[in-house]
Amino acid sequence: MAMKFVALLAIVLLFVLVQETKVTNGAVNCNPLQLSPCANAITSSTTPSAICCSKLKEQRPCLCKYMKDPRLQKMISSPNAKKVATTCGSPFPRC
Incomplete structure (x- = not known):
């Protein structure tokens, strides 16, 4: 139950922040x-979905x-987020 709450909180947080973080980066709409399809995989260490990997x-x-x-x-910088990115074949860029 706690994991569902964390996932829901993460989705709500992303939704609230989207208004201030929307920026166009070339052809990519940074949003x-x-x-959000990755929230469950990031918070509960489950296998990311194809939609998550695509996004x-x-x-x-x-x-x-x-x-x-x-x-x-x-x-974004959590160990689970990095695991999800690696699993999806899209490792985090060096910033």
Whole structure:
């Protein structure tokens, strides 16, 4: 039950922050809410879904920006987030 609460909290946090973090980076729309399909995999160490991996690869150019945002940093730079990225074949960029 605690994991479901954490996942829900993460999704709500991403939703709230999206209004301030939306930025166009070339052809990529940097929007942390796009990573919400990964919330369960990040918070509970489950295998990421195909949708999660697709969104993670799409948002990869934005990850450094997300990691610099103090409100997103804890989730984006967590060990589980890095495991999800590696599992998806899209390791985090060096920022």
